[in-house]
Amino acid sequence: MNTLEPSDACAGVRLPGALAPRSAATQRREEQIRGVSIGKYEKRAARYDRTCSRTWTIRERAVEALGLRPGDHVLDVGCGTGLSLALLVQAVGPTGRVSGFDQSPAMLAQARERLAQAGWPNVQLWLDIAQEFRLPDPVDALLFHYTHDILRSPSALEQLLSLARPGARVAIAGIKYFPGLLGVLNPWVYLKNLGYNGAPAGLRTPWDRISARLTDWQLAETQWGMGYIATGRVPAPAHRARVDTSTGT
Ligand SMILES: C[S@@+](CC[C@H](N)C(=O)[O-])C[C@H]1O[C@@H](n2cnc3c(N)ncnc32)[C@H](O)[C@@H]1O
Secondary structure, three states: OOOOOOOOOOOOOOOOOOOOOOOHHHHHHHHHHHHHHHHHHHHHHHHHHHHHHHHHHHHHHHHHHOOOOOOOEEEEEOOOOOOOHHHHHHHHOOOOEEEEEEOOHHHHHHHHHHHHHHOOOOEEEEEOOOOOOOOOOOEEEEEEEOOHHHHOOHHHHHHHHOOEEEEEEEEEEEEOOOOHHHHHHHHHHHHHHHOOOOOOOOOOOOOHHHHOOOEEEEEEEEHHHOEEEEEEEOOHHHOOOOOOHHHOO
């Protein structure tokens, strides 16, 4: 059950589908992680954009790696304050669509403000959680830009990849542990990541739960090995119809 209220744009569009069953313990753990994350972003949201200037070129590279074409529908997973929206809107053009969601009311409020100011008619934003987010029609591409908690949640990945058409392109950028001798700096990487995430572990190969579900996997290190940009494609079996028009809310 979704514990967060849908956005205005969402009303009448969110469609419940059959989620894979999760054990009560898993669900409790995920709720706890989400709660920690929401609390962190409550405090962080106001100055979030200022902390992102150094990784701007990584954002540009990740969006470029999606290979978007005019008319595409792209999903900005955990869109935060909406910093990627302008790049995505530009890439899909006026005939394309950009959908985005985030569970943090503080972060999404800024994304909505950005949308209101830009007036993009083809962008829709939702206050929602990755584990339960749904769309009425499939997406051609998904962007995971610094969304570590979501990448570590198997149920979130299952749900999000089910929203993609077969062959949809996925681009992921994020933080990871340094390899080799620079590994002495990894306690600092851990603390840096801790400030942003509810589940800060899994920094050696943060992508391993999504890479196992994608084809055409490619990965390049960034920032001397403290970051990565990866791409893949959603295989056909991951595409499952989630749309149940009889129970739309
Ligand atoms: C580091 S921020 C990245 C935001 C944005 N993608 C960007 O590149 O600026 C991570 C975002 O993921 C969101 N998030 C974390 N777990 C989530 C979940 N389970 N469902 C939805 N959003 C989530 C957080 O609220 C936060 O806004």
